[in-house]
Amino acid sequence: MDFTYTETQDMLRDTLARFLADTYSFDQRQKMIASEAGRDPGIWKALATELGILSAPFAEGHGGMDGSHLENAIMMEELGKVIAIEPYIQTVVIGGGALKAVGGAVADAVIPQIIGGEAIIAFAYAEPQGRYDLANLRTTAKKDGAGYVLNGHKAVVYAAPWATHLLVTARTGGSQREAAGVSLFLVDANAPGITRRDYPTVDGFRASEVYFENCAVPADALLGGEGAALPLVELIVDQACVALGAEAAGVTAKLHEGTLDYSKQRQQFGQPIGRFQVLQHRMADMFIEVEQIKSMTLMGTLKLDLPADERKAAISLAKAKVSRSAKFVGQNAVQTHGGIGITQEYMIGHYFKRATIMENQFGSADHHLSRFEALTLKA
Amino acid sequence: MNLEFSPEELAFQQEVRTFIEENYPADLRGKQDEGDELTKEDFLSWHRILHKKGWVAPAWPVEYGGTGWTSTQRFIFSEEIARADCIRLMPFGLTMVGPVIYTFGSPEQKAKFLPRILSGEDWWCQGYSEPGAGSDLANLRTKAVRDGDHYVINGQKTWTTMAQHADWGFFLCRTNSDAKAQEGISFILVDMKSPGIEVRPIITLGGEHEVNEVWLEDVRVPVENRVYEENKGWTCAKFLLAHERTGIAAIAGSKRGVERIKEIARTESDGDQSLIENPFFRRKIAELEMDLTALEFTELRIIAGEAAGKGPGAEASMLKIKGSEIQQRIMELGLEAVGHYGAPYFRGFGEGDNEHPIGPDYAHRMAPTYFNGRKTTIYGGSNEIQRNIIAKMVLGL
Ligand SMILES: Cc1cc2nc3c(=O)[nH]c(=O)nc-3n(C[C@H](O)[C@H](O)[C@H](O)COP(=O)(O)OP(=O)(O)OC[C@H]3O[C@@H](n4cnc5c(N)ncnc54)[C@H](O)[C@@H]3O)c2cc1C
Numbered sequence: 001m002d003f004t005y006t007e008t009q010d011m012l013r014d015t016l017a018r019f020l021a022d023t024y025s026f027d028q029r030q031k032m033i034a035s036e037a038g039r040d041p042g043i044w045k046a047l048a049t050e051l052g053i054l055s056a057p058f059a060e061g062h063g064g065m066d067g068s069h070l071e072n073a074i075m076m077e078e079l080g081k082v083i084a085i086e087p088y089i090q091t092v093v094i095g096g097g098a099l100k101a102v103g104g105a106v107a108d109a110v111i112p113q114i115i116g117g118e119a120i121i122a123f124a125y126a127e128p129q130g131r132y133d134l135a136n137l138r139t140t141a142k143k144d145g146a147g148y149v150l151n152g153h154k155a156v157v158y159a160a161p162w163a164t165h166l167l168v169t170a171r172t173g174g175s176q177r178e179a180a181g182v183s184l185f186l187v188d189a190n191a192p193g194i195t196r197r198d199y200p201t202v203d204g205f206r207a208s209e210v211y212f213e214n215c216a217v218p219a220d221a222l223l224g225g226e227g228a229a230l231p232l233v234e235l236i237v238d239q240a241c242v243a244l245g246a247e248a249a250g251v252t253a254k255l256h257e258g259t260l261d262y263s264k265q266r267q268q269f270g271q272p273i274g275r276f277q278v279l280q281h282r283m284a285d286m287f288i289e290v291e292q293i294k295s296m297t298l299m300g301t302l303k304l305d306l307p308a309d310e311r312k313a314a315i316s317l318a319k320a321k322v323s324r325s326a327k328f329v330g331q332n333a334v335q336t337h338g339g340i341g342i343t344q345e346y347m348i349g350h351y352f353k354r355a356t357i358m359e360n361q362f363g364s365a366d367h368h369l370s371r372f373e374a375l376t377l378k379a
Numbered sequence: 380m381n382l383e384f385s386p387e388e389l390a391f392q393q394e395v396r397t398f399i400e401e402n403y404p405a406d407l408r409g410k411q412d413e414g415d416e417l418t419k420e421d422f423l424s425w426h427r428i429l430h431k432k433g434w435v436a437p438a439w440p441v442e443y444g445g446t447g448w449t450s451t452q453r454f455i456f457s458e459e460i461a462r463a464d465c466i467r468l469m470p471f472g473l474t475m476v477g478p479v480i481y482t483f484g485s486p487e488q489k490a491k492f493l494p495r496i497l498s499g500e501d502w503w504c505q506g507y508s509e510p511g512a513g514s515d516l517a518n519l520r521t522k523a524v525r526d527g528d529h530y531v532i533n534g535q536k537t538w539t540t541m542a543q544h545a546d547w548g549f550f551l552c553r554t555n556s557d558a559k560a561q562e563g564i565s566f567i568l569v570d571m572k573s574p575g576i577e578v579r580p581i582i583t584l585g586g587e588h589e590v591n592e593v594w595l596e597d598v599r600v601p602v603e604n605r606v607y608e609e610n611k612g613w614t615c616a617k618f619l620l621a622h623e624r625t626g627i628a629a630i631a632g633s634k635r636g637v638e639r640i641k642e643i644a645r646t647e648s649d650g651d652q653s654l655i656e657n658p659f660f661r662r663k664i665a666e667l668e669m670d671l672t673a674l675e676f677t678e679l680r681i682i683a684g685e686a687a688g689k690g691p692g693a694e695a696s697m698l699k700i701k702g703s704e705i706q707q708r709i710m711e712l713g714l715e716a717v718g719h720y721g722a723p724y725f726r727g728f729g730e731g732d733n734e735h736p737i738g739p740d741y742a743h744r745m746a747p748t749y750f751n752g753r754k755t756t757i758y759g760g761s762n763e764i765q766r767n768i769i770a771k772m773v774l775g776l
Contacts, residue, residue: 155738199737209737279763339508339758342751344582356749366660
């Protein structure tokens with residue numbers, strides 16, 4: 001057993017942290033969000049080219065640094081500390097994860113584009129009726145000559161307004177909730193037959209409702225086996241859960257740190273509020289929860305390559321814990337700040353908003369605890 | 380002792396129900412259903428209807444325009460108001476400064492202000508908190524200095540709810556800097572149109588403008604606008620805070636909130652079922668009902684005590700704590716219920732963006748409401764302060 005990071009990993013963290021310190025102050029972030037595009041595309045470009053770190057989790061053969069899940073976690077934790085609105089989970093973790101898993105010509109073509117910052121991938125998986133069930137799909141892909149024709153409605157697709165590619169789940173067979181019949185496609189985001197309705201999200205991102213209307217895609221858009229992609233979808237969502245946990249580690253560490261700082265400065269009743277024991281205990285509990293997020297994320301990272309059922313059980317525990325802890329830390333950070341905690345002007349509330357949305361992203365605590373139960377608690 | 384309403388009480392319940400059905404403004408109902416932001420006029424429209432009926436201030440003494448209802452009738456009334464999902468009337472005049480004025484005010488103040496509070500002609504705001512005086516309210520610095528028959532007020536208030544609409548504000552000001560903190564404060568009514576007042580918006584996490592900073596520079600206020608004795612304002616302030624805390628339990632509103640969660644959970648799908656069939660979700664609803672019922676009967680016991688002549692004391696703190704926590708849990712469940720559709724944000728995005736939100740109608744308000752709702756455990760005396768009050772006043776610690 002060895003929990004130490006390599007020198008390269010430490011460097012990756014430092015490089016990114018230094019870059020974000022210059023480019024991602026709270027004010028800079030708010031400006032990006034308020035801009036028309038809702039982001040500063042120069043940041044992503046710089047991550048890819050100037051820093052060259054989007055290559056971290058990819059194989060050398062694709063121009064990568066031969067890293068993997070740990071590199072993703074390192075990146076996401078740092079991005080979380082500044083509540084970055086970059087499409088890293090969608091593009092690198094999910095899109096990159098799917099491409100690494102399937103390999104072949106499409107991976108050879110698209111991974112270098114991810115590394116170079118040219119490709120941005122959004123993950124169109126959720127549907128209005130589906131909640132967190134990855135197989136609950138009404139979107140269909142019908143075989144048509146050599147290719148497929150997609151029809152359906154995907155809900156709240158993060159980063160879709162910025163995307164060059166959409167990674168889409170659709171049914172090539174089976175009934176609405178069946179495991180068999182789920183397929184995964186990587187399609188050109190501007191393909192005819194795709195329309196979007198774009199909007200901002202409460203946590204500072206941009207997302208879309210994505211509608212497919214007789215959208216024809218070529219045969220090689222299919223990733224993995226036709227009708228047999230659910231295990232692949234589950235794998236990349238598990239990878240996303242872990243990356244989200246790493247982000248939560250960054251977000252909640254800042255929530256805790258900001259609260260601690262504030263409690264030392266804010267005076268009421270002639271003393272810093274941090275002197276009140278009830279607040280001390282609360283901040284001690286917040287500290288514990290942040291540590292548990294870090295522990296669970298590390299555990300998840302290290303178990304991502306286990307056989308599917310073991311992996312799924314472990315990741316579900318991790319995600320459920322992250323959801324619960326993120327809620328606790330976020331709510332208590334705001335409470336300890338008093339009125340100022342719920343203002344737009346002050347940064348703590350923005351961390352709270354991101355922490356809140358993370359609770360349910362890629363499955364709520366209830367969803368994941370249920371999955372864990374189904375996998376492990378046999379009578 | 381019994382729980383049943385008497386025939387007279389049942390008839391009263393029916394009367395209230397019918398009145399609301401026949402008189403609640405339809406356009407207001409529409410706006411609520413759409414989750415639209417309510418304007419000052421919206422609030423006033425329902426206020427005026429209740430005023431015309433004589434029901435706008437049920438708890439006030441009859442001589443000042445109250446209803447003379449029993450506490451049971453008042454309970455029935457607030458239940459019916461919530462059941463019908465009527466908007467909450469602005470409390471600053473009706474449940475805050477009104478009772479202070481009829482309890483501590485001069486005959487002139489009563490004659491001048493009370494009728495206009497009842498009619499809705501004056502919109503009030505509460506100028507207590509300051510940047511350095513939140514929980515430690517007695518630390519307030521805003522000064523009122525005597526100059527002939529006027530006070531000259533200088534200072535800054537903050538978190539002043541709805542001050543952007545206010546005609547009048549009740550302000551706590553320091554009138555004696557040498558006295559002990561609580562002893563040098565006066566309770567002063569200020570015309571918000573006075574020269575020297577500037578109201579600056581504070582935008583909260585859901586994107587709403589409901590609180591403000593209020594800056595006062597050389598604001599001249601006639602001495603006759605001081606309520607009660609000079610330097611005795613703390614007495615009024617404490618009296619008012621106790622009143623504020625009972626309202627803050629918001630039990631009737633929470634009951635309605637739970638019903639709404641159930642309606643939504645029946646609509647939302649969860650696999651082959653509706654969300655209300657999900658064992659984890661329904662358990663959370665059941666737990667809410669459990670705690671809400673406990674709170675309701677705690678309030679009924681306190682109301683009964685008040686009817687027997689005991690004023691609302693530290694028990695009000697208990698209602699505030701549990702009531703606010705329950706409100707927050709309802710908002711949490713609301714956000715949970717809408718799943719992915721909690722994330723889209725449809726406010727303050729682009730100029731005059733009136734596009735219809737995506738997802739179910741009720742979904743887009745869930746996250747902003749939840750974010751904003753964190754205030755309930757902070758304002759009206761934070762829950763930590765309420766626990767301190769219980770520890771000190773009830774437990775004698
Ligand atoms: C939406 C909203 C509307 C409001 N409307 C009005 C209004 O209309 N008029 C008005 O005058 N005010 C209003 N307030 C102000 C409100 O009353 C204050 O926010 C509240 O009193 C807390 O003060 P603070 O925000 O300065 O927090 P602080 O007092 O700085 O408290 C910060 C944290 O420290 C804790 N703390 C402080 N002292 C102690 C202690 N002794 N022991 C343990 N913990 C402690 C608090 O509980 C809190 O968690 C409003 C506030 C909000 C959020």
